[in-house]
Amino acid sequence: MITHYNMEFSARADIMLNLPEGSALDNDDLNGPGSISFPRKTGDLSTDFALFKITQYVISTSISDRIKFTRNLPELLQQLGKSSKEFAFNLFRKVIEDQPEVRTEFALQLPHLANVFIKEMDSYPDVVQQILPCLDKMLSDSNPEVVKAACEAAIELTPIVQKDEREGVILTLVLRLTHDEEEENKLKGIAALKDIIPFIASDICEHFVVPEIASLATDPIVKIRKLIAYCVPKAAKQVSDPVYLEKLLNIYIALSHDAIWGVRKCCVEGFSTMIQAYNEETQIKTLQPRFLELMKDKSNSVKQAALLQLGEIIANSKAPLPETILDQFTALSQNSASKGEFQHHCAFYLPGVLQIMGPEAWVTLCHPYFQLCSEGENIAKKSIAASIHEVAKIIGPENASNDLVTVFQGMFLETNPAKNVALENLSNFLKYIKEESRPVFLQYIKKGSKNAGIWRTRYAIAKQLEDLVDLYPISVVLGDIWPVIVELCKDKIAKIRDTASLGLGKAGALILTTGNNTEIIQEIKTFAIDPTYTTRLVFAQSSLHLIDIPDFQNLFGEELSAIVNDPVVNVRIACSLVVKKGLKKNPANEYWIGLNTKLSHDFDADVRSNITGKYEDNRGVAILRPAPKLPPTLTPPILRPIMADNDIEEIISFNCTGVGLEFEVLKDTIRPDWSGFVEDIRIQTATIQELLIES
Known part of the structure; x- marks a missing residue:
């Protein structure tokens, strides 16, 4: 079935790539790819610039320029849109016959081009009819670098294309490459096969991939046997027929006895995947005994590889494991040894091993855990700090508070290389210890927020503020965490302010829900009336949580209404998100309806799109903003941001009924928007705060 499909596919590729006379790109044609289907100029700047780039490619003699152009092909097709498909195909035919360096770059871009056709143009058939034939052509290329790039493209295309093309085209092309006369090409084909096996259906894998693996497993070339050793475990996970599982098991055992230590090492590295494919009986009778033998292999490299598989084997095993394996872990x-690689492996997999073995195994595993915390290499300590909350979650609050609090505190010492990792993981750890054990960590929160030299430390605290507010009682939030939040909301780094503002809203809502606090209310209001827009932006963003307060409209409604009219668009964008959430919570509330209506007619398209859910790409004259000293001439859109909103009434008044001289004046003075031209305009309403225009 697959062979027949490939014959048809290759024939289609030959037809596509043998161009009829007069339809290819002409080197002397300055208008672009051919004179038949390539537009000279569209009037759209983005499209015309893309066409200009293509023109430059056609006449360029520089390989580096053509490589850069090929690298930008997906972006160019997006700019040109659906109408570009036909001459884009002509362009592919030109590129695929270019120099090897250009063809290599084109091969790497095939997955991105496929995504453009599927997601941007909704044209999957073009992927089948145009992209895959190009892949076929380059997998047969005489240049090894082109073939290598094409193999990478085949791997990336596998999850993108549909099942029929995945198994009927890509798998066929890769299997064809595994029989190539050139050894290097054969190796590239097997390496690609290894990566696409997980995407192949069970029946196809059994009938096409397993026989291929069986034939190559006895190949005299060592590199081929090493790659096949990686393929066997992945194929075993895909197949379901016991006959083929048995065949793959025999191949694996044979390769694990190979005379070359490199082949045995590859078998060891795939052992954790191999055991996932077999039942408990097979693991105990065949796989576990063979692994124990490999742990005593005469090659030191094989033994080390086996040690680095212990954690994953324990985590993935379906059968009880010998005590030897746990002791070795x-x-x-x-x-x-090996620059802490073994310690890092132990630290990385210890939470997973503990989860598999259960909380009762903590008695056994706590000793190596404490050993890693105190004497482990730096990389192991960082791994411990990143996963300590998982261990706390497994062993429970009682054991975590007794055994891990002191360990975690030690990570905050200045000399500890894991202190930054521990700080980022602070709130996660606090969730799984007793409440009475948490106050001791407040000192690290305060200290981190005042670290003026390292902004990332302050940012790590800011990211956790929302969680920290829930982990401490109101009195602690008010006395210890609230000052930290306010300080971070005034930070000089915008990223920290934006993140901390959510903590401000969360803490403010929590405090004010339990009872009015005049000082907190006034402190929040100072953000709304501050002359600096970045501070007003903090209030707008914090309102995403503040609106959860039942009495929000009475407490902060006036301040929010004021900044809805803020001259800075970033503030209004933040307000639009708040208003959208508020209206969703209270769809019949006149306050939210009024703010929603106001922002839905905002001068800025981003503000309107947050409210309406639609971005007006082609909206005619987007804004009428007059120049204050030159009535009644209206300024071009590029000058709008410097004009004040209240100038509109001073310069010109609109009459909904009159269409005589007033309309002519408007028609003469209106400038076209960047996204299109407007010929007929009918003015409905115009006020200081909103302007509705229909074309």
């Missing part, structure tokens, strides 16, 4: 905590 815990012993890794004291093995500082």
